[in-house]
Amino acid sequence: MTGGSQHRQAEAGKRYDVFHTDCLARDVVDHVTSRWGIWVLISLRSNSLRFYELRESIQGISEKMLAQTLRALVQDGLVWRKVEPTTPPxxxxxxxxxxxxxxEPLTELFDRITERLSRPGAG
Structure with a gap:
């Protein structure tokens, strides 16, 4: 089967094959599994955060990378963004x-890893 026919089959059946470069879901998967995407989703699991609170919760992320990651996740429909018209906004x-x-599954994965590492003799 050629890539083109697989793409047509995916469209007809509304099923996505993320292994193909023309898959619509591939960008979302790339954003979620990016270096910082996972941490943003995990950081926002319990409550909403302002930009600087989010940056402080994810040690090692630069403002530029946080802004880029948030922009992609907002565009993908995973994260919402609310701007309050204050000075500064x-x-x-x-x-x-x-x-x-x-x-949810990312949080479960994170929780399983941290639980396992916190056990005596883990490592």
């Missing part, structure tokens, strides 16, 4: 329903 981010659905 206060920007708050939180998970959409889609973001909560996607973030």
């Amino acid at each position: 206060q920007v708050t981010y939180g998970l959409t329903e889609f973001g909560q659905d996607v973030g």
